[in-house]
Amino acid sequence: xxxxxxxxxxxxTSRWRRRTGxxxxxxxxxxxxxxxxVLTVAPGTYRENLVVRRAVTLRGPEGSPGSVRIAPxxxxxxxxxxxAVVQDLHVEGQDAAAPALLVEDGxxxxxxxxxxxxxxxxxxxxxxxxxxVRRCTVDNPxxxxxxxxxxxxGVFEECEVVAxxxxxxxxxxxxxxxxxxxxxxxASGSGLTVTGExxxxxxxxxxxxxxxxxxxxxxxxxxxxLTDCDVHRTTADGVTLDTDAxxxxxxxxxxxxxxxxVDLRSRSVLTLTRTSVRQFGxxxxxxxxxxxxxxxxxxxxxxxxxxxxxxxVSDGATAVLDACRVHDVPDALFVLDRGSRADVVDSDLSQVxxxxxxVSDGATAxxDDCRIRDAATGAWFRDHGSGGTLNNCTLDGTQTGVIVTKxxxxxxxxxxxxxxxxxxxxxxxxGRGSFLNCRVTGSGGYGFHVIDGCRTxxxxxxxxxxxxxxxxxxxxxxxxxxGPVVEDCTSDxxxxxxxxxxxxxxxxxxxxxxxxxxxxxxxxxxxxPPASSASAPKPVRTSKDVLGELDALVGLESVKREVRAxxxxxxxxxxxxxxxxxxxxxxxxxxFTGSPGxxxxxxxxxxxxxxxSLGVLEKGHLVEVSRVDLVGEHIGSTAIRTQEAFERARxxxxxxxxxxxxxxxxxxxxxxxxxxxxxxxxxxxHRDAVVVIVAGYTAExxxxxxxxxxVASRFSRTITFGDYGPEELLRIVEQQAEEHEYRLAPGxxxxxxxxxxxxxKGPTFGNGRTARQTFEAMVERHASRVAQFDEPSTDDxxxxxxxxxxxxx
Numbered sequence: 009x010x011x012x013x014x015x016x017x018x019x020x021t022s023r024w025r026r027r028t029g030x031x032x033x034x035x036x037x038x039x040x041x042x043x044x045x046v047l048t049v050a051p052g053t054y055r056e057n058l059v060v061r062r063a064v065t066l067r068g069p070e071g072s073p074g075s076v077r078i079a080p081x082x083x084x085x086x087x088x089x090x091x092a093v094v095q096d097l098h099v100e101g102q103d104a105a106a107p108a109l110l111v112e113d114g115x116x117x118x119x120x121x122x123x124x125x126x127x128x129x130x131x132x133x134x135x136x137x138x139x140x141v142r143r144c145t146v147d148n149p150x151x152x153x154x155x156x157x158x159x160x161x162g163v164f165e166e167c168e169v170v171a172x173x174x175x176x177x178x179x180x181x182x183x184x185x186x187x188x189x190x191x192x193x194x195a196s197g198s199g200l201t202v203t204g205e206x207x208x209x210x211x212x213x214x215x216x217x218x219x220x221x222x223x224x225x226x227x228x229x230x231x232x233x234l235t236d237c238d239v240h241r242t243t244a245d246g247v248t249l250d251t252d253a254x255x256x257x258x259x260x261x262x263x264x265x266x267x268x269x270v271d272l273r274s275r276s277v278l279t280l281t282r283t284s285v286r287q288f289g290x291x292x293x294x295x296x297x298x299x300x301x302x303x304x305x306x307x308x309x310x311x312x313x314x315x316x317x318x319x320x321v322s323d324g325a326t327a328v329l330d331a332c333r334v335h336d337v338p339d340a341l342f343v344l345d346r347g348s349r350a351d352v353v354d355s356d357l358s359q360v361x362x363x364x365x366x367v368s369d370g371a372t373a374x375x376d377d378c379r380i381r382d383a384a385t386g387a388w389f390r391d392h393g394s395g396g397t398l399n400n401c402t403l404d405g406t407q408t409g410v411i412v413t414k415x416x417x418x419x420x421x422x423x424x425x426x427x428x429x430x431x432x433x434x435x436x437x438x439g440r441g442s443f444l445n446c447r448v449t450g451s452g453g454y455g456f457h458v459i460d461g462c463r464t465x466x467x468x469x470x471x472x473x474x475x476x477x478x479x480x481x482x483x484x485x486x487x488x489x490x491g492p493v494v495e496d497c498t499s500d501x502x503x504x505x506x507x508x509x510x511x512x513x514x515x516x517x518x519x520x521x522x523x524x525x526x527x528x529x530x531x532x533x534x535x536x537p538p539a540s541s542a543s544a545p546k547p548v549r550t551s552k553d554v555l556g557e558l559d560a561l562v563g564l565e566s567v568k569r570e571v572r573a574x575x576x577x578x579x580x581x582x583x584x585x586x587x588x589x590x591x592x593x594x595x596x597x598x599x600f601t602g603s604p605g606x607x608x609x610x611x612x613x614x615x616x617x618x619x620x621s622l623g624v625l626e627k628g629h630l631v632e633v634s635r636v637d638l639v640g641e642h643i644g645s646t647a648i649r650t651q652e653a654f655e656r657a658r659x660x661x662x663x664x665x666x667x668x669x670x671x672x673x674x675x676x677x678x679x680x681x682x683x684x685x686x687x688x689x690x691x692x693x694h695r696d697a698v699v700v701i702v703a704g705y706t707a708e709x710x711x712x713x714x715x716x717x718x719v720a721s722r723f724s725r726t727i728t729f730g731d732y733g734p735e736e737l738l739r740i741v742e743q744q745a746e747e748h749e750y751r752l753a754p755g756x757x758x759x760x761x762x763x764x765x766x767x768x769k770g771p772t773f774g775n776g777r778t779a780r781q782t783f784e785a786m787v788e789r790h791a792s793r794v795a796q797f798d799e800p801s802t803d804d805x806x807x808x809x810x811x812x813x814x815x816x817x
Contacts, residue, residue, distance in 0.1 A: 017046040034058050034078075038066075049097070051075035059087045060094070063114070068096035074122060082106075085125075088139070089113040094121060101125040104150060107132035111139045111162075118144055126150035129178075130169070133160040133185065140165070147171045153195065156183040164190055175201045176219065179230070182206040189213040198225040198248075199239070205229040217241045223262070226253035226276070233258075240264040246288070249276035257283045268294040269309075273325075275299035282306045289314040292337070298324030298347055298636040298669055308333045315815055317342040321350050321371070323666065324636045328353075335359045339366060340383070346370035346393060346665075347636040352378055362788065363388050364406075367416070370632075372396040381405050384788075386425070389416035389441070398423050408432075409448070412439035412464070420446055431457040432471070435464045435492075443469055454480045455499070464492040471499045554617045562732070562739045562776075567611060570727045571618070578622055596624065597691065597722050599713065600703035602729030605777035608703045609663065611729075616661035619699060626659035626697075633662065635669040638683040650686040657698045667702035668712035684719060691722050732776060734764035740779035741786075750787065751806050759810035766816055785814040 013030050014037035031037035034056050037047050043063040051072055057080045060066060068076035078085045079100035084107055086099050091114040099121060101108030107129035109121065118141045123130045130146035132155045133139060139162040146153045146169045153169035156162065158181040169176040169192045176192035179185060179202040191214065192199045199216035200223070202209045207230040215238045216223045223239035224247045226232045231254040239246045239262045246265040249255055249272035260283045262269045269288035272278050273296035284307065285292045292309040295302050302325075309318045310333065317339035321327045324347030332355040334340045340357040341364065343350045348371040355375075357364040360383035367373045370393030378401045380386045386403035389395060392415030400422045403409040409425030409432045412418060417440040425432035425448045432448030435441055435458045442465040448455035455471030458464050459482035471478030478499030481492055555575065558568055578596070596619065600608040613630045620628025631653065638650045654662060664670075670680035691700055702719075704712070706728065713720040732740070738760045745752060752760075760782075767778065789812040794800050 013050050015048045015050070016041050017048070018042065019044045019046075038062075038064070049076045053077040053079055055080050057083045057085060057087075059089065060092045060116075061089050063091045065093040065095070066097070067093070068098075070096075072096075073120065074098045084108070084110050086110070087112060088116045088118075088137075091115045093117045093119070095119040097121050099123045099125065101127035103127055107155070108148070110134070111137040111160075113137050115139065118142070120144065123147065128152065129155045130172070131155070132157065133162055133183070134158045135160060138162045141167055143167065145170060149173045149196075152176075152178045152197075153192065154178070155180075156185040157181045159183060161185055163188065166190065168192075170194060172196065175199070175221070175225075176216070177201070177209075179207050179209045180204045184208045185210075187211040187214050190215075192216045193218045195219040195221070197221045198244075199223045199242070200232075201225040201227075202230040202232050202253075203228045208232065211235070211237055213237065215239075219243065222246065222248040223265075224248070224255075225250075226255050227251050229253065231255065234260055236260065238263075242266070245269070245271045245294075246285075247271070247278075249278055250274050252276060255279070257281070259283065261286075263287045265289065268292075270294065270302075271296075272302060273297045273300055273323075276301075278302040280304040280307050283308075285309045286311040287313055290316045291320040292318040292334075293320065293327065295319075295321045295325040295327050296323045298634060298639075298666075300325040301327070303328045303330075304332050305330045306332065308335075310335045310337065312337040314338070317366070319350070321348050324348055324634050326350070329355050331355060333358075338362050340364045341373070342366045342368075343371040343373045344369045346632060347634050348372070349396075350374070352376070354378065356381070358382050360384070366390065367394045367396060367418070370394055375399065375401050377401065379404070384408075386410055387418075388413075389418045389439070390414060391416055392438075395419070397421065402426065403428070408434050410434070410441075411436075412441040412462075413437045414439060417441060420444070422446065424449070426450060428452065431455070432474070433457070435462045436460050438462060440464055443467070445469065447471070448478070449473055451475060454478070456480070458482070458492050461491045466492060466494045466497050468495070469497040473500065550621050554614050554621060558611065558614050561607060561610065562736050562743065567607070567727055567729055570725070571611065571615060574615075574725075575618055575622070578619070578624060582622060582624075597700045598702075599709060599723050599726040600701055600729060601706040601709045601726055603705065603731055606729035606731060607776060608729055609665070611727075612661055612663045612701050612703070615701070616699065620660075625661075625699060629657075629660035631657035631660060631662050632665060634665045635680065635683075638664075638670065638687075639680055646680075646682040647686045650683045651690065654687070654690045654694075654698060658694070659697065660699070662698050662700045664700065664702045666704045666708075668704045668708035671712050688719060688722065732779070734761050737764040737776075737779040737782075740776055741783045744780060744783040745808065748787070749806060750790075750808050753807040753809045756808055756810050756812075759813055763813055763816065768816075782814065786812040789814070 014034055015030050016037050017028050034054050041047055041064045046065040049068050073096055077098045082103045085101050087110045089112045099109050105128055108123050108125035108127040109131045111133045113136050116139045118139055121144045124147045128151045130148035130153050134157045137160050141164045144167045149171045150173045152174045153172035153176045155178045160183045163186045165188045167190045172195035175197040176195035176199045181204055198221040199219040209232045211234045213236045217240045220243040222244045223242045227250045229252040233256045235258045237260045241264045245267045246262045246269040251274045253276040256279045258281045263286045266289040268290045269285045269292045271294040293302055315338050318334050318337040319341045321343045322345045327350045329352045335358040339362045340360045350373045352375045354377045356379045358381040363385040364380045364383040365373055365387040368390035373396040376399045380403045382405045384407045386406045386409045388411040390413055394416040395418045398420045403425045407429045409428050412435045415438045419442045421444040423446045427450040430453045432451050432455045437460055439462050445468045447470045449472045451474040453476045455474040455478040457480045616628040616630050619625040633653045637653055639646050670683050741760055786808050790808055794804050797804055
């Protein structure tokens with residue numbers, strides 16, 4: 009057969025009619041061929057745009073792989089529209105607007121095809137096509153490696169994308185391919201990306217590595233199922249889910265990731281089974297937003313290379329860990345923000361440099377039958393509204409087993425703390441908590457250490473071999489609460505347990521400083537202690553006093569001017585009415601826009617108090633809610649939830665954080681609209697009873713108001729909260745230091761300024777929260793340093809140096 013010719017073996021209904029012929033071009037051979045014919049292509053370069061319309065076999069010569077090149081000047085080099093077999097071809101394309109190999113119909117087989125191209129797509133499958141693609145290679149540094157679009161499908165076996173200028177494999181438009189034992193690497197975009205409703209990807213035994221984007225990206229209601237896959241050495245996150253994405257990972261390995269190993273948000277759902285996550289630079293699991301959920305079963309998360317919590321759950325998200333192991337990490341589990349929840353069952357958290365479980369900002373964590381070992385702090389419930397349950401857990405080898413501070417109120421039941429260096433259970437700064445059937449053994453300090461008159465409940469607890477004593481209840485002074493409630497508790501101390509008896513505030517006052525744990529850094533400067541039904545009503549401050557507190561806040565100059573202008577309008581209007589004059593109508597509902605941690609909740613609380621002082625509102629209290637508090641799971645429940653929240657806020661301020669989540673861009677069957685409609689009607693019917701403030705990111709709130717004109721018309725003005733600058737973040741740290749009796753050593757302020765200037769200001773930057781967390785980190789590092797001194801001086805105990813600063817994230 010001559011160079012550059014095509015031999016066609018024609019087949020008929022009988023083997024006696026079998027014949028062959030040679031053609032000068034591929035196009036001529038394809039035109040002459042019928043279903044079942046075999047086209048054997050001689051070595052050479054064919055500058056033709058081929059279209060396979062019949063169920064033929066198109067192949068290169070045996071034993072000469074790569075000798076047949078299909079390389080036209082432009083357009084699609086090879087299009088397959090039938091159940092053909094294409095084998096041993098080398099396809100090259102140059103058209104940036106077209107794929108190199110296009111499969112549009114049928115169930116063809118592509119075997120040992122190599123695509124080396126600079127096209128829009130290396131291999132594209134679309135429509136009704138369901139090919140089987142085996143041992144094919146795509147090298148396309150100009151575009152997508154493999155694209156399956158517009159309802160396409162098929163199976164890709166042992167294929168490899170060796171380079172892609174965009175995504176390695178892209179699935180969209182309702183396509184549903186399956187990858188088996190494929191490799192995707194050196195892509196400039198994501199390794200695997202799936203987007204759009206009804207789009208789905210199944211991958212078995214695949215590997216994604218050396219990509220400049222995320223390893224796997226699922227978005228826009230798409231789904232994915234990965235089994236026995238490896239994702240590693242990415243530039244961005246390992247796995248990203250966004251906007252109602254659903255992904256299942258079974259027996260997978262995610263490792264060597266500089267950012268988050270797995271990041272999911274916007275109502276996405278992730279299920280992990282027997283999957284390992286290791287060597288990640290930020291969070292192992294990062295879970296955000298109401299409705300977002302991760303379920304991990306028999307998984308291992310370990311060997312962090314950064315200074316971030318292994319599992320991060322915030323903004324109303326949910327995480328469930330069942331029979332999991334988290335170890336060799338800075339912090340194991342952080343749950344923060346109202347509505348956020350973590351359920352951990354039969355799991356091990358060990359080798360944790362700082363805190364194994366941290367619960368803050370109104371979040372909830374429930375741990376059942378878990379084991380926490382070798383951690384600085386076992387569990388820390390940090391502030392008001394934060395709580396949950398520790399049930400039948402063991403905590404071994406910690407500095408402190410459980411810390412409860414600032415109004416947090418967890419339930420700790422049937423837990424054992426063994427050999428803590430400082431205390432088994434420590435409660436301070438208005439913390440509460442119920443400890444039932446708990447035991448502390450071998451403590452280097454106290455078993456139960458409750459200070460500041462905290463209203464903690466201890467029932468049927470037991471301490472053994474505690475160096476400083478089994479129980480210590482230190483008086484917090486005349487403003488402290490009623491003190492702990494202690495029932496049926498025992499100790500192996502010869503003196504027995506000395507229970508505080510009413511009306512005496514405490515058993516014994518601890519002399520000197522309570523140390524690091526007695527001065528827990530504040531997480532949120534605006535937290536208020538839980539109200540006691542027995543306490544006298546709090547006196548209403550004047551508007552001048554409240555405005556003074558507002559003025560004392562760091563930064564926020566434009567916000568202060570806006571609030572003061574509103575206050576002046578309301579005050580003058582009230583005086584005009586008293587004088588019998590008409591008063592201008594002032595709409596009191598507000599929109600707060602800006603990044604997290606910029607003081608929106610604090611200002612909302614002060615605004616409510618100002619309105620109460622002016623007689624505009626009856627109480628002025630703040631009720632903070634988010635989507636998860638307003639939107640139900642079925643028709644009708646949303647209106648009930650919204651009405652209940654509005655009723656709780658009657659006489660005060662209803663603060664809706666991340667209000668834009670009530671109106672997602674792709675709402676579909678979402679019940680958020682029902683919450684908005686209900687809210688608008690309630691604002692109209694009870695216009696003088698409740699002030700509503702909606703808050704969120706600036707761009708998202710602009711979209712929220714533009715798509716909901718009924719809501720927009722109810723709000724008089726938008727107040728923008730700008731990000732804090734380095735000097736303002738420094739001032740927040742200085743305030744924290746002053747409040748907790750620390751001082752900045754010479755040079756520390758300058759180091760902090762440089763630190764806040766250099767710290768990344770990405771989407772997870774926390775503004776004021778970042779400043780407070782930086783102070784916390786400095787206090788912890790200070791404690792580690794000073795703990796080595798035999799007799800530290802007052803300066804040693806109070807001065808924070810530049811070396812106490814944490815590393816930049």
